[in-house]
Amino acid sequence: xxxVIYTIFSFFAFFVVVFFGLLKPAYAACCGCNLSTDSYxxxxxxxxxxxxxxGPSIPNCSNLSGPPTITxxxxxxxxxxxxxxxxxxxxxxxxxxxxxxxxxxxxxxxGWQNGVASLNTGVIPGNSGNGSVTWTPTAIGTYxxxxxxxxxGQAECRGNANYVDGPPRYTCAGPASSIIVNxxxxxxxxxxxxxxxxxxxxxxxxxxxxxxxxxxxLSINIVPQYPAGVTPVCTQNPSSxxxxxxxxxxxxxxNQTANPIPAQNLTLNASASEYQSAYWTNNNVCGxxxxxxxxxxVAAAVPTTTFNKDIFFNLSGPWIKLRNLSFNxxxxxxxxxxxxxxxxxxDDNTNRYFITHFGSEVGGVxxxxxxxxxxxxxxxxxxxxxxxxxxxGFTPSTFFDYVKSRKDYTSVDxxxxxxxxxxxxxxxxxxxxxxxxxxxxxxxxxxxxxxVTISGDLNTNSGKALAVLATGNITVxxxxxxxxxxxxxxxxxxxxxxxxxxxxxNLSVTSLTNQRTQSNNSAPSLFIVNDPGAFxxxxxxxxxxxxxxxxx
Amino acid sequence: MTKQYSNPxxxxxxxxxxxKQSGQVLLIIVMLLATVLAVTFSVSFTSQTxxxxxxxxxDSKRALAASEAILEASLKQPxxxxxxxxxxxxxxxLSGFNGSASVSETQxxxxxxxxxxxxxxxTLYLSQYxxxxxxxxxxxxxxxxxxxxxxxGCPAVELTYVHTDANNSLTRDLIDPCDQVxxxxxxxxxxxxxxxxxxxxxxxxxxQNPKPISGDIKVVFMRVLFNATKLxxxxxxxxxSVLPPQGKTTTAQAQTNTSVTSTVSLFQSYPQIPSDFFVxxx
Numbered sequence: 150x151x152x153v154i155y156t157i158f159s160f161f162a163f164f165v166v167v168f169f170g171l172l173k174p175a176y177a178a179c180c181g182c183n184l185s186t187d188s189y190x191x192x193x194x195x196x197x198x199x200x201x202x203x204g205p206s207i208p209n210c211s212n213l214s215g216p217p218t219i220t221x222x223x224x225x226x227x228x229x230x231x232x233x234x235x236x237x238x239x240x241x242x243x244x245x246x247x248x249x250x251x252x253x254x255x256x257x258x259x260g261w262q263n264g265v266a267s268l269n270t271g272v273i274p275g276n277s278g279n280g281s282v283t284w285t286p287t288a289i290g291t292y293x294x295x296x297x298x299x300x301x302g303q304a305e306c307r308g309n310a311n312y313v314d315g316p317p318r319y320t321c322a323g324p325a326s327s328i329i330v331n332x333x334x335x336x337x338x339x340x341x342x343x344x345x346x347x348x349x350x351x352x353x354x355x356x357x358x359x360x361x362x363x364x365x366x367l368s369i370n371i372v373p374q375y376p377a378g379v380t381p382v383c384t385q386n387p388s389s390x391x392x393x394x395x396x397x398x399x400x401x402x403x404n405q406t407a408n409p410i411p412a413q414n415l416t417l418n419a420s421a422s423e424y425q426s427a428y429w430t431n432n433n434v435c436g437x438x439x440x441x442x443x444x445x446x447v448a449a450a451v452p453t454t455t456f457n458k459d460i461f462f463n464l465s466g467p468w469i470k471l472r473n474l475s476f477n478x479x480x481x482x483x484x485x486x487x488x489x490x491x492x493x494x495x496d497d498n499t500n501r502y503f504i505t506h507f508g509s510e511v512g513g514v515x516x517x518x519x520x521x522x523x524x525x526x527x528x529x530x531x532x533x534x535x536x537x538x539x540x541x542g543f544t545p546s547t548f549f550d551y552v553k554s555r556k557d558y559t560s561v562d563x564x565x566x567x568x569x570x571x572x573x574x575x576x577x578x579x580x581x582x583x584x585x586x587x588x589x590x591x592x593x594x595x596x597x598x599x600x601v602t603i604s605g606d607l608n609t610n611s612g613k614a615l616a617v618l619a620t621g622n623i624t625v626x627x628x629x630x631x632x633x634x635x636x637x638x639x640x641x642x643x644x645x646x647x648x649x650x651x652x653x654x655n656l657s658v659t660s661l662t663n664q665r666t667q668s669n670n671s672a673p674s675l676f677i678v679n680d681p682g683a684f685x686x687x688x689x690x691x692x693x694x695x696x697x698x699x700x701x
Numbered sequence: 702m703t704k705q706y707s708n709p710x711x712x713x714x715x716x717x718x719x720x721k722q723s724g725q726v727l728l729i730i731v732m733l734l735a736t737v738l739a740v741t742f743s744v745s746f747t748s749q750t751x752x753x754x755x756x757x758x759x760d761s762k763r764a765l766a767a768s769e770a771i772l773e774a775s776l777k778q779p780x781x782x783x784x785x786x787x788x789x790x791x792x793x794x795l796s797g798f799n800g801s802a803s804v805s806e807t808q809x810x811x812x813x814x815x816x817x818x819x820x821x822x823x824t825l826y827l828s829q830y831x832x833x834x835x836x837x838x839x840x841x842x843x844x845x846x847x848x849x850x851x852x853x854g855c856p857a858v859e860l861t862y863v864h865t866d867a868n869n870s871l872t873r874d875l876i877d878p879c880d881q882v883x884x885x886x887x888x889x890x891x892x893x894x895x896x897x898x899x900x901x902x903x904x905x906x907x908x909q910n911p912k913p914i915s916g917d918i919k920v921v922f923m924r925v926l927f928n929a930t931k932l933x934x935x936x937x938x939x940x941x942s943v944l945p946p947q948g949k950t951t952t953a954q955a956q957t958n959t960s961v962t963s964t965v966s967l968f969q970s971y972p973q974i975p976s977d978f979f980v981x982x983x
Binding site (some may be wrong): 354618685701 | 718765767778784814815818820821823824828835845859861863868869870871873874881883884885886887905919920923924926948963964965967968969970971972974975976978980981982983
């Protein structure tokens with residue numbers, strides 16, 4: 150019995166030995182057939198007759214290294230050691246989204262489902278060597294980066310076990326075949342400092358200056374040399390109405406969403422239709438040369454961010470002055486009075502008013518659609534009405550209609566009209582007068598059916614009153630400097646060019662073209678003086694009557 | 702036995718009946734005649750009345766035409782206390798008319814302008830004006846109120862005084878009750894509650910303190926701003942003189958031979974300088 154049991158046990162033991170011997174791993178079996186192993190523990194084929202029973206020769210990669218963090222927009226280079234039984238093999242480094250869980254084990258169509266890049270190292274000469282790839286991520290996140298070694302047709306190894314689904318794919322023996330890399334957003338840069346430019350608005354005649362300006366069309370802008378990412382914003386104080394006192398501009402350099410050039414010039418672009426020019430000067434010096442540019446560098450170590458720059462508005466153009474009159478404009482009155490006023494002649498003074506006065510005289514009301522006399526007053530009492538629309542009563546034409554029905558008058562043709570010889574009265578001149586000049590012999594009202602050209606000084610030495618009413622235009626020759634008459638035109642009045650023009654009487658026309666200039670524009674180029682004596686003298690002629698009838 | 706009548710009308714009853722019928726016919730005829738007479742008389746009376754009315758209207762129109770003719774003819778006559786007759790005026794085609802026209806220059810304590818349009822001005826004479834010689838004399842001395850009544854909205858008026866000095870120097874005031882004009886130095890004013898009636902116009906505003914006139918003003922140009930306005934000028938009691946005449950009033954009266962009378966009065970102001978020539982404009 151014991152013999153039987155011993156025999157059975159012996160068979161069983163033999164069977165176990167034989168059976169478990171057959172179940173050893175392939176490479177173990179391989180090694181079991183006296184094949185040597187390499188430094189990675191893999192079999193090395195030294196006997197081709199035994200290779201079929203030795204199993205696959207698994208390549209390896211190890212020592213994967215590279216930056217663990219990459220800023221989006223930048224690149225990282227990853228290097229690993231590769232070994233393959235297949236010589237001169239191109240190897241790989243894989244990049245896959247770490248946060249997709251579970252990670253797919255098998256890449257569909259050659260790419261990981263969560264893979265973002267599979268980069269080749271290029272050929273590694275021989276069986277082992279160092280290979281590297283450069284990866285430029287396109288999105289932030291956490292990535293599995295592992296090397297992948299190939300022994301084509303036999304086996305491959307993957308550096309990260311999560312991506313191994315079984316033979317012929319094996320986990321690389323390593324070590325250090327896989328790392329985790331974080332791709333992060335670039336850090337938000339510190340915003341460049343904002344440039345602030347402030348200053349006072351000043352009126353200048355090129356020599357002296359005063360605070361404040363008066364303008365209905367003021368425009369202030371800062372123009373950057375390189376506009377990309379640079380935003381200037383300017384405001385006026387007050388935002389509406391006059392006078393204007395100051396301004397403030399900010400210039401922002403947005404280096405977080407754009408790429409502005411931090412060092413550049415900023416240029417002033419300011420204008421007001423009432424002034425000839427607007428400019429900065431160095432150190433805000435009144436009367437200095439214009440310098441409309443400042444240089445900034447917002448990236449400097451200690452950037453200058455605040456600038457105090459006054460804007461000078463040059464007022465040196467021709468302007469108009471009245472004395473002891475009222476003004477009722479047909480449109481806008483844009484007539485800034487300069488800071489420094491000199492008198493036109495002895496009938497004028499240096500009052501800085503649109504309507505000046507002497508003694509107890511009082512300048513009348515100024516009305517127009519807009520009234521702009523700069524920072525000056527319209528008159529001593531500053532009576533003015535903007536947004537006022539004149540209601541025309543009599544024009545030269547309608548006055549002549551009245552004269553025809555109510556007054557005595559004499560009709561003459563232009564050729565035979567002689568200003569110096571006519572007696573007092575109303576004269577209707579049937580056509581245009583092309584050369585009106587000289588002195589009136591008596592108190593005369595001329596109603597001209599057409600245009601009038603005043604070719605020489607008019608009525609300056611007669612002691613008589615003269616009114617010239619033209620249904621058309623009145624044009625003054627350039628040589629004329631004095632007109633002592635009440636002028637009215639249904640059309641325009643052209644001063645002609647040359648130096649200053651004085652009208653003693655009044656001027657009532659539909660539109661005015663003032664081309665007169667003064668060598669020193671502190672004096673008015675057109676000076677209109679009221680002559681109440683002329684109106685009194687012409688009372689019988691330059692007048693109408695009011696009637697009120699009652700019937701019983 | 703019954704008598705036979707060949708003609709039924711010969712029957713005695715018929716005879717009696719015939720006599721009654723004749724009376725009825727007569728009555729009807731009388732009534733008809735009365736009606737015809739009544740209608741005739743009525744028509745005749747109506748026609749006569751209408752004729753008389755038409756004649757009256759015609760005479761009235763002729764009288765009005767005659768008075769207007771006298772007025773028109775006398776307009777160019779200088780002011781005088783002497784009335785002008787139709788005959789004196791040489792209007793011979795108005796024979797059978799009696800009539801005359803007189804021209805007067807009235808002085809008073811108040812004066813009311815016609816309605817002045819926006820930007821229109823009225824020339825107020827504060828000195829006696831000789832319309833023929835075009836000279837000024839006897840300037841007014843005293844205090845004045847300037848009343849204002851706008852057609853709509855609030856009034857404002859600019860006053861330009863032409864003085865009597867050789868230079869005809871000017872001074873100005875502004876009355877602006879609603880502060881529609883910027884500036885300072887305006888005449889203080891007040892709103893009248895209740896309104897002050899002067900010559901039929903209810904004025905709403907006036908200068909608060911009477912404006913002293915020192916006998917040195919020829920005329921005042923009163924320029925209306927913003928809204929059509931009537932102006933009233935009132936001499937403050939105690940002034941040494943009354944307001945000078947502002948024009949002449951011609952009153953013409955004509956009477957037809959049927960005793961129909963028409964009277965026409967026309968006020969013609971002294972010369973008014975339009976603001977369009979006095980105020981600078983371009």
